[in-house]
Amino acid sequence: MVIKVKNLVKRYGDLIALDHLSLEVKEGEIFGLLGPNGSGKTTAINCILSLLKYDKGTIEVYGRQMSPDAYDIKRRIGIIMQNVAVFDELTVYENIDYFCGLYVRDKKRRKQLVDEAIEFVGIKDFVKFYPKKLSGGLLRRLNIACGIAHKPDLIILDEPTVAVDPQSRNNILEGIKRLNSEGATILYTSHYMEEVEEICTRIAIMDKGKIIASGTKEELKGMINSGERLTVELFKTDSSIIDGVLNLPNIVSAEFDGNLLIVRSIKGKNNLLKLLDYLKSRDIDVGKVYSEPPTLNDVFLEITGKELRD
Amino acid sequence: MVLRNYFYRLKCIVRDRHSMFWTLMFPLLLATMFHMAFLNLSNGLNFSQIKIAIVDIDEYRNNTGFVSAIEAVSNTDENQKSDALFNLKYTTLEEARKLLDDDKIEGYIICDSEIKLTVKETGINETIIKSFLDYYLQTSSTIGTIAGVNPEAVNKGLIETLSDKADYLKEIAYGKSEPDSTVVFFYSLIAMTCFYGSFWGLKEVTALQADLSYEGARLSVAPVHKMKMFISSFLAAFTVELIEVFLLISYLKFILNVSFGGELLYILLACITGTFTGVTYGTFIASVVKGGEGIKIGILIGTSMTMSFLAGLMYEKMTYS
Ligand SMILES: Nc1ncnc2c1ncn2[C@@H]1O[C@H](COP(=O)(O)OP(=O)(O)OP(=O)(O)O)[C@@H](O)[C@H]1O
Ligand SMILES: [Mg+2]
Numbered sequence: 126m127v128i129k130v131k132n133l134v135k136r137y138g139d140l141i142a143l144d145h146l147s148l149e150v151k152e153g154e155i156f157g158l159l160g161p162n163g164s165g166k167t168t169a170i171n172c173i174l175s176l177l178k179y180d181k182g183t184i185e186v187y188g189r190q191m192s193p194d195a196y197d198i199k200r201r202i203g204i205i206m207q208n209v210a211v212f213d214e215l216t217v218y219e220n221i222d223y224f225c226g227l228y229v230r231d232k233k234r235r236k237q238l239v240d241e242a243i244e245f246v247g248i249k250d251f252v253k254f255y256p257k258k259l260s261g262g263l264l265r266r267l268n269i270a271c272g273i274a275h276k277p278d279l280i281i282l283d284e285p286t287v288a289v290d291p292q293s294r295n296n297i298l299e300g301i302k303r304l305n306s307e308g309a310t311i312l313y314t315s316h317y318m319e320e321v322e323e324i325c326t327r328i329a330i331m332d333k334g335k336i337i338a339s340g341t342k343e344e345l346k347g348m349i350n351s352g353e354r355l356t357v358e359l360f361k362t363d364s365s366i367i368d369g370v371l372n373l374p375n376i377v378s379a380e381f382d383g384n385l386l387i388v389r390s391i392k393g394k395n396n397l398l399k400l401l402d403y404l405k406s407r408d409i410d411v412g413k414v415y416s417e418p419p420t421l422n423d424v425f426l427e428i429t430g431k432e433l434r435d
Numbered sequence: 436m437v438l439r440n441y442f443y444r445l446k447c448i449v450r451d452r453h454s455m456f457w458t459l460m461f462p463l464l465l466a467t468m469f470h471m472a473f474l475n476l477s478n479g480l481n482f483s484q485i486k487i488a489i490v491d492i493d494e495y496r497n498n499t500g501f502v503s504a505i506e507a508v509s510n511t512d513e514n515q516k517s518d519a520l521f522n523l524k525y526t527t528l529e530e531a532r533k534l535l536d537d538d539k540i541e542g543y544i545i546c547d548s549e550i551k552l553t554v555k556e557t558g559i560n561e562t563i564i565k566s567f568l569d570y571y572l573q574t575s576s577t578i579g580t581i582a583g584v585n586p587e588a589v590n591k592g593l594i595e596t597l598s599d600k601a602d603y604l605k606e607i608a609y610g611k612s613e614p615d616s617t618v619v620f621f622y623s624l625i626a627m628t629c630f631y632g633s634f635w636g637l638k639e640v641t642a643l644q645a646d647l648s649y650e651g652a653r654l655s656v657a658p659v660h661k662m663k664m665f666i667s668s669f670l671a672a673f674t675v676e677l678i679e680v681f682l683l684i685s686y687l688k689f690i691l692n693v694s695f696g697g698e699l700l701y702i703l704l705a706c707i708t709g710t711f712t713g714v715t716y717g718t719f720i721a722s723v724v725k726g727g728e729g730i731k732i733g734i735l736i737g738t739s740m741t742m743s744f745l746a747g748l749m750y751e752k753m754t755y756s
Binding site: 171174175176193196197199200202204206208209210211212214215219223224226227228230271272 | 436439443446447448450451642645648649650652653654655656657658659661
């Protein structure tokens with residue numbers, strides 16, 4: 126077990142930021158911590174890293190109690206924080222070299238590592254730039270390079286893709302998968318369910334300082350009652366159609382969005398076929414048809430009664 | 436790693452243009468401005484001799500006591516002194532009147548049975564002439580009185596004692612040399628610059644502390660000894676500020692020619708202590724005060740201004756006694 130958090134409680138005055146939070150991250154996985162803004166993801170990470178004092182609970186990293194001077198554990202960790210943490214007065218190269226130097230003393234080895242990190246995030250053309258001159262996406266990549274240059278075994282990323290253009294985002298997500306395939310264990314937090322769904326092997330969903338569900342994405346989706354989401358393009362919209370659809374088995378909701386009929390179902394067989402049969406029986410012409418499996422948003426919605434995104 | 440951190444922090448500090456301006460350029464600019472202001476000021480303070488005329492009549496010539504008294508403090512055509520109080524012309528009465536009318540002189544003196552001063556307006560120069568005459572009259576009448584009562588005293592050096600005009604005159608003449616008080620401004624300026632080391636102290640602690648900056652958070656999760664990092668960062672700040680102070684002193688001494696007397700070594704020692712204190716103060720404010728960097732910088736500027744003021748940067752007569 127790489128990280129083992131048990132019954133972690135963290136209060137800010139009256140606010141309970143972490144409410145008996147427990148989670149386990151296993152060697153070699155990409156563990157996703159998914160939760161809306163303010164759910165306590167950053168607080169949890171900071172506690173795990175001993176940047177914050179907590180009120181209750183235990184935190185073990187690599188089987189040992191984590192503490193501010195647990196240097197041999199710290200040496201194996203790389204962090205990429207939510208906010209870009211680089212020195213404005215140092216160039217791209219100097220920043221990576223400075224932070225890498227906190228872990229690796231040997232000059233030759235360090236130079237090699239820094240060059241690899243630069244290559245890895247693809248900012249070779251910008252090594253002489255100062256951070257202020259970099260675009261948002263490049264700055265994020267520099268931020269990542271500073272966190273991973275020393276080749277850590279455990280990489281903790283706290284929303285590394287916030288406010289990043291799609292190209293850099295893909296670059297970052299690909300990079301994370303690559304680091305994982307090279308052997309690093311990843312703890313990844315985000316409030317973008319698509320990202321978490323795309324790269325994480327195991328996911329914990331957080332809300333208000335608690336883990337409300339965890340497992341692989343299939344397991345999570347299996348936990349809930351929601352089935353697929355059906356979308357059908359119609360050429361005439363008529364409220365009697367809604368009433369008719371709602372009478373079909375397994376259907377939870379039906380509504381129009383323009384000329385699209387959007388139907389949510391619970392788990393069951395042939396939901397789409399039954400819907401199409403009904404429409405055909407009423408002689409309603411049908412255009413495009415989609416069926417989407419439930420998303421993590423549906424999981425969140427069903428458990429908390431609210432949308433994941435605000 | 437301590438050494439690496441030291442050199443990287445040096446880079447970070449020196450490349451921080453904004454703070455470099457305040458800690459280096461600003462004091463240099465202030466020094467230059469002070470220097471120029473004092474140049475004008477000391478020109479203004481320069482004591483210009485008061486032009487007077489004496490009506491050249493026999494009664495005056497016979498009053499040898501008065502002649503020697505006034506010639507001792509005056510420039511005449513035959514006798515030029517650098518620290519003279521008056522610029523003296525001998526004229527006839529008509530000439531004297533005309534000179535006064537044309538504002539060529541401040542006043543003229545007629546010395547017959549008594550000494551009379553004629554002036555056109557009242558001002559500082561007129562007052563000085565009158566004070567001199569009063570002083571002379573008072574002294575001579577004292578001598579007369581004492582000599583009447585106790586003639587022996589005259590032989591015992593009474594006149595030398597009482598006619599101690601030299602002192603009286605010297606004091607006024609001091610105004611001519613550069614006012615000593617200006618150096619107080621420069622001392623306070625140096626002190627202020629030492630104190631500005633607090634900006635670097637603040638910067639270094641901010642860069643190190645996890646709750647003050649994101650870079651600090653990154654450093655805090657690294658397997659490094661916090662105290663060692665702090666010491667090397669502190670030394671980087673100290674180095675830069677000390678060099679800045681020395682640059683300022685060199686500028687004052689060699690470019691502006693401010694004379695610090697023979698105390699330079701002590702000044703340098705005081706600067707080392709002062710810079711250390713300044714940087715430490717910055718680290719103190721950075722760690723103790725809750726709030727953003729803006730508030731902390733505000734506190735640093737506020738306190739250093741107050742202290743510079745108390746030290747005499749704004750008002751050189753500020754003394755502690
Ligand atoms: N220093 C602090 N003092 C008081 N409250 C805090 C502090 N830091 C965080 N909080 C509160 O704790 C809760 C959890 O915050 P946290 O930053 O961990 O959320 P998050 O999941 O990381 O959110 P985001 O997606 O916005 O980063 C929030 O309600 C936040 O307002
Ligand atoms: Mg966060």
